Amino acid sequence: MLEREIIPATEEKQKGNFWALLVGVNHYVDSEIKDLMFCVNDVKALQKTLSKLGYEVFCLHDELDDKDSPTRRNVKAKLNILSQTLQPNDLLWVHFSCHGTLTPDKKEPVLILKDTEYSLLDDESEVLSVAQVESYMRKSGARQLILTLDACHSGVNIGRDVIDQQEFFENVYQKAEGFALLAAATANQKAYEDRENGIFSHFLLQGLNSKEVRENKNFITVYQLYSYVLNELRKWGVQKNRLQFPTQRIEGLGDIVLAYYAENVVKSDENIVDKTVVKTQKVKMNLQELIKNGILKELTTSFNNEDMAELLLNAIDFPGHMRPIFPTQGTSLGYWQKICTTIQNGASPRGNDLQYLVDAAADIYPGNSTFQKYRS
Secondary structure, three states, rough: OOOOOOEEEOOHHOOOOOEEEEOOOOOOOOOOOOOOOOOHHHHHHHHEEEEEEEEEEEEEEEOOOOOHOHHHHHHHHHHHHHHHHHHOOOOEEEEEEEEEEEOOOOOEEEEEOOOOOOOHHOOOHHHHHHHHHHHHHHHOOOEEEEEEEEEEOOOOOOOOOOOHHHHHHHHHOOOOOEEEEEEEOOOOOEEEOOOOEEEHOOOOHHHHHHOOOOOOOOOOHHHHHHHHHHHHHHHHHHHHOOOOOEEEOOOOOOOEEEEHHHOOOOOOOOOOOOOOOOOOOOOOOHHHHHHHHHHHHHHHHHHOOOHHHHHHHHHOOOOOOOOOOOOOOOOOOOOOOOOHHHHHOOOOOOOOOOOOHHHHHHHHHHHHHHHHHHOO
């Protein structure tokens, strides 16, 4: 493997934030555009993984309400908000699982969103091009920009031909200068769906969750992830007698760090690579310590994702009367605030030792320096 300069996702990890916008489209309004099967699964699985890795994740997909539906207007609005929010040391990862094609003049690769009309592909005001996505990302000012495209799915269960697929990928790479781009296939190949995800997204997720891919380090880079996905897709292709190799292009950048993991999380005033947190002297994590060290505050503000909250509840042993009833949609922040308020009022679920609570939070939020500092 070629050695590449590693560019940290931030100059000092705690000064920058990780952001992700994930877009998945299974169902299309225009009947001329065939539906897909697993794009929403791709996005939901990526959301869960990236949230655990400390990303602030925004999702647009078919199973959400109208304001978060994967329409052109909503995607542009989210990109615009992010472009005005991000700071130079931040990292932005944008992912699309949907159809992709070219405008009729075959000059612009475009992403086919839920409300895209096939007859209007040549109308710039009615489509979202890859170039427009890149433009929004560049406007953000963030120094690390990642775009992943699991576009042009074509699995045996959906039986469709991909329009202009070769030209689509060729044009994507020609117009992708200035940031890291990973896409599901080379210019003359199709991107497939199988299992319950797009194959590209499936191995993308596996790579993000594998210690071996990151060589047991506390971070993973774009090139490490690409190399893993390429190798797995080759093996899958041999088994299925199908050809699909991902392509990566990184212009003007070294190898970007995509995420950090809990094993060796660094302090904000330390260098990033191969360092560990210097832990404080072991004290009993009682209520006083929980409040004094700012951990309770972090708990009440961090658990704003229902899956995260449920995972934590399953990791610890709250008495029945303290376990919240989870809503069918939305977040559980309010429930977590009630739990933490109850603890603050002295009703500790396990006597006075709350270390298990900090440890569970540290596992869920590997990027949170407070949880990592006080874990056991």
